[in-house]
Amino acid sequence: MALRQSVSHITKRATQSQITTVSASPVFALWKSDLKGNGVHQRNGMATMVPPVTQDATGSKGPTAMVFMNMGGPSTTDEVGDFLSRLFADGDLIPLGRLQGYLGPLISRRRTPKIQKQYAAIGGGSPIRKWSEYQSSEMCKLLDKMSPETAPHKPYVAFRYADPLTEEMYTKLLDDGFGGGRGGRAVAFTQYPQYSCSTTGSSLNDIWRWRNRLEGKRATGEVVPEGSITWSVIDRWPVHPGLVEAFAENIEKTLATYPAEKRDKVVLLFSAHSLPMSVVNRGDPYPAEVGATVYAVMQRLGMKNPYRLVWQSQVGPSAWLGAQTSDTVQEYVKKGQTDLVLIPIAFTSDHIETLYELDHEIIGEAGQEGIKRAESLNGSPTFIQALADIAHAHLKSDIACSPQMMLRCPGCNSERCLEQKKFFASQQQQL
Numbered sequence: 001m002a003l004r005q006s007v008s009h010i011t012k013r014a015t016q017s018q019i020t021t022v023s024a025s026p027v028f029a030l031w032k033s034d035l036k037g038n039g040v041h042q043r044n045g046m047a048t049m050v051p052p053v054t055q056d057a058t059g060s061k062g063p064t065a066m067v068f069m070n071m072g073g074p075s076t077t078d079e080v081g082d083f084l085s086r087l088f089a090d091g092d093l094i095p096l097g098r099l100q101g102y103l104g105p106l107i108s109r110r111r112t113p114k115i116q117k118q119y120a121a122i123g124g125g126s127p128i129r130k131w132s133e134y135q136s137s138e139m140c141k142l143l144d145k146m147s148p149e150t151a152p153h154k155p156y157v158a159f160r161y162a163d164p165l166t167e168e169m170y171t172k173l174l175d176d177g178f179g180g181g182r183g184g185r186a187v188a189f190t191q192y193p194q195y196s197c198s199t200t201g202s203s204l205n206d207i208w209r210w211r212n213r214l215e216g217k218r219a220t221g222e223v224v225p226e227g228s229i230t231w232s233v234i235d236r237w238p239v240h241p242g243l244v245e246a247f248a249e250n251i252e253k254t255l256a257t258y259p260a261e262k263r264d265k266v267v268l269l270f271s272a273h274s275l276p277m278s279v280v281n282r283g284d285p286y287p288a289e290v291g292a293t294v295y296a297v298m299q300r301l302g303m304k305n306p307y308r309l310v311w312q313s314q315v316g317p318s319a320w321l322g323a324q325t326s327d328t329v330q331e332y333v334k335k336g337q338t339d340l341v342l343i344p345i346a347f348t349s350d351h352i353e354t355l356y357e358l359d360h361e362i363i364g365e366a367g368q369e370g371i372k373r374a375e376s377l378n379g380s381p382t383f384i385q386a387l388a389d390i391a392h393a394h395l396k397s398d399i400a401c402s403p404q405m406m407l408r409c410p411g412c413n414s415e416r417c418l419e420q421k422k423f424f425a426s427q428q429q430q431l
């Protein structure tokens with residue numbers, strides 16, 4: 001450890017003098033693919049030929065890669081099969097043990113036609129790629145102004161189960177001049193506001209895995225080669241005031257469509273994707289963090305309406321966290337409560353669970369004009385500003401990852417979790 005620290009110290013000093021002589025040109029030139037084809041990638045084994053990207057003549061430590069992690073969704077119905085097969089192959093989401101390789105493809109093949117019909121009904125595909133690309137590039141524009149010392153900020157999207165996959169994102173990072181002997185800084189920014197080991201945890205495991213494959217072991221066998229990308233993580237932001245404000249604005253817009261005399265009696269139903277009870281009982285932080293978001297939004301709304309947090313989209317026969325959103329709507333209608341606003345609270349853009357399950361199945365089938373849905377955050381300027389504020393605070397902090405991310409679930413026995421956390425913690429020495 002001491003050796004690595006001193007080597008990195010020497011490299012940082014070397015970097016500064018090297019860069020000032022190499023480049024009076026804009027910092028952009030360093031990350032653009034203009035160095036491509038010069039044997040610059042570590043994959044090509046000639047890493048030290050190229051100037052590192054950690055400091056330029058203007059004093060900026062940029063460029064900084066801002067990597068938006070999410071699950072992704074099929075953009076067309078033809079992509080549904082591949083999306084599901086990757087999803088059921090992921091032991092961090094659906095642990096099937098030694099049967100994963102056999103059961104995963106079997107279940108995904110069986111499920112494909114049903115899910116294809118659902119994506120066809122919402123216009124032929126998931127809008128998550130469009131929204132992720134928009135949100136990340138708009139956020140980077142704001143960050144360039146807010147944080148010139150880490151500019152330029154370059155947006156990347158890394159999906160777990162659909163294009164652009166983590167592998168594609170990592171390859172692009174290297175092609176754009178990050179890593180490969182030149183160092184450079186990347187931030188893994190989860191787009192799940194609340195942390196679950198089955199979502200953010202799985203995406204972090206994937207970045208760690210591709211980092212090892214594409215940048216990891218060299219001839220020396222060293223685990224953290226000099227000049228590889230320095231990673232830090234934004235792992236959760238369940239009660240960020242900008243997030244809370246963005247949710248509250250969309251709820252208020254929907255409440256404003258009810259007659260004034262009814263408005264305060266409308267029940268707010270916050271709906272989040274459920275978790276299997278086995279994951280809850282393993283000690284996953286997600287249910288508590290979703291609860292924290294809901295409570296913060298209710299405080300911002302002045303606690304004017306009654307509310308419940310309910311859970312949707314359970315898959316398969318095992319026990320899942322309830323109450324289920326669909327049952328709740330039916331029960332409240334039976335009890336005579338027909339003014340309800342459904343609020344998707346654990347996802348930041350539209351997807352099959354809002355557009356099909358909530359709008360089509362639950363609201364459509366209830367057939368009550370008083371049952372509505374708050375718009376997803378999608379292109380909300382308040383939300384995009386919140387993303388920039390979260391990223392800015394993270395970049396200023398020089399903290400590789402939160403102490404909370406270091407604590408494993410009490411019931412965790414995954415080697416992947418252990419190694420991934422060790423890796424991201426080790427990045428503190430490089431910052």
Ligand SMILES: C=CC1=C(C)c2cc3[nH]c(cc4nc(cc5[nH]c(cc1n2)c(C)c5CCC(=O)O)C(CCC(=O)O)=C4C)c(C)c3C=C
Pocket residue numbers: 071072073074084087093094111115126127128192196198199273274275276279286315346347350351352353
């Ligand atoms: C915070 C959000 C999500 C959590 C937590 C989550 C956990 C989780 N999901 C499954 C199984 C499936 N999820 C599927 C689709 C899907 N899941 C989420 C979000 C969370 N999942 C979204 C947004 C989507 C849709 C993607 C899109 O349209 O953009 C699917 C595929 C659809 C289906 O077959 O029904 C499965 C399967 C588990 C097992 C799990 C927790 C362990």
Ligand code: FES
Pocket residue numbers: 197201282284407408409411412413414417418
């Ligand atoms: S399952 Fe939560 S840390 Fe491994």
Ligand SMILES: [Fe+2]
Pocket residue numbers: 273313
């Ligand atoms: Fe899911």
